[in-house]
Amino acid sequence: MTDLTIPDFDTARLPGADGVMLNVASAGDGPAVVLLHGFPQTHLMWRAVAVQLRREHTVIAVDLRGYGASDKPDADTPDVYSKRTMAADVVAVAAHLGHERFAVVGxxxxxxxxxxxxxxxxxxxxxxGILDVLPTLDTWDVLHGVDAKVAWHLYLMAQPAGLPERMIEAVADDFFASFLDAWDPTGTTFAPELREHYVRASSAAVPSIVADYRATAGIDLETDRADRAAGRRLAMPVGVISQDWGTRLGFDPAEIWAAWSDDVTYEPIQAGHFMAEERPEPIARFVRDLLAR
Structure with missing residues (x-):
């Protein structure tokens, strides 16, 4: 993958919910599935899975706003990087490509x-579809004691604007590379040029990445609390696959997700955090199984 693209995928910049332009790779035919990346990555984390899924599906892989080659608007208000705004981005992109109904896996x-x-x-x-995360509300609830140090970056980027950005920018390459290294148990998941791409792309996006995380400790948390109080739940089939970090922090991930959906399956996997790249075959199978429900 010397050109850092997903083979045989078309790449375009498409409008999100409020005029923000997003970098989007798409290919295939059939029912659409949108793939959303994690930190500190771009849509390229889905490259091996996307190539497999395109055999039966239209696959749309998106750089979230603030990441990769997508626009990085100033965080003038908390909602600029709220998950509600980012979700609206995804709906707008899919509609632009002609999909009024689709699956989303993140x-x-x-x-x-x-x-x-x-x-x-x-x-x-x-x-x-959910890979290796808990809902925002539950994430903050399960982090306690010394074991919460695994999520130290959440607390750093939750601080008021200014100091976190300056601290991270001072050592940006080392900061982002540390997560790629610490969360990759095999040490072989990332080819050198891909690792460089992730570090370079993230280092160029410090303010927007911090704003994304800050929203998770503010407006996103408030939105989740409002949904929980209103009894709002996911109405569609939900699939979760995760490494077993619940054992260390003392929670049951299947139980947590069951509180958000009546139609949810939970599956553990022997892999590191970057499982879509470390073990693309079982992740592609997981997505196919979910979409068949």
Whole structure:
């Protein structure tokens, strides 16, 4: 993958919900599935899975606003990087490509956007797939004690604007590379040019990435709380696949997700956080199984 594209996918910049332009790769035919990346990555994290899924599906892989080659608007208000706004981006992109109903599968940050898309647009989202994350509300609830140090970056980027951005920008390459290294147990998941791409793309997007995380400690948390109080749940089939970090932090992920959906399956996987790249075959199978429900 020397040209850093998904083979045989078309790439375009398409409008999101409020004029923000998003970098989008698409290919295939059949029912549409939108793939959303995590931190500190871009849509390229789906390259191996996307090539497999395009045999039966229209596959749309998106750089979230603030990441990769998508626009990075200033965070003038908290909602600029809220998951509600990002979910609206996804719906707008899919509609531009002619898809009024589609599935969405996300990893990490992208999974939070997928959940919000399902809650806000139940008439549009047919299935929700989740890779290795908990809902925003539950994430903050399970982090406690010394074991919460695994999520230290969440607390750093939740701080008021200014200092976190300056601290990260001072060592940006090292900051983002540290996650790629620490969360890759095999040490072989990323080819050198791909690792460089992720580090370079993230280092060029510090303010928007911090704004995304800050929203998760503010407006996104408030939105989740409002949904929980109103009894709002995901109405479509939901699939979750995750490594077993619940054992260390003392929670049951299947139980947590069952509180958000009556039609959810949970599956553990022996893999690191970057499972779509470390083990693309079982992740592609997971997505196919979800979309067949």
């Amino acid at each position: 990893h990490d940050r992208g999974a939070l956007v997928a959940v919000r898309a399902g809650l806000d647009h139940p008439e549009t989202i047919s299935h929700v």
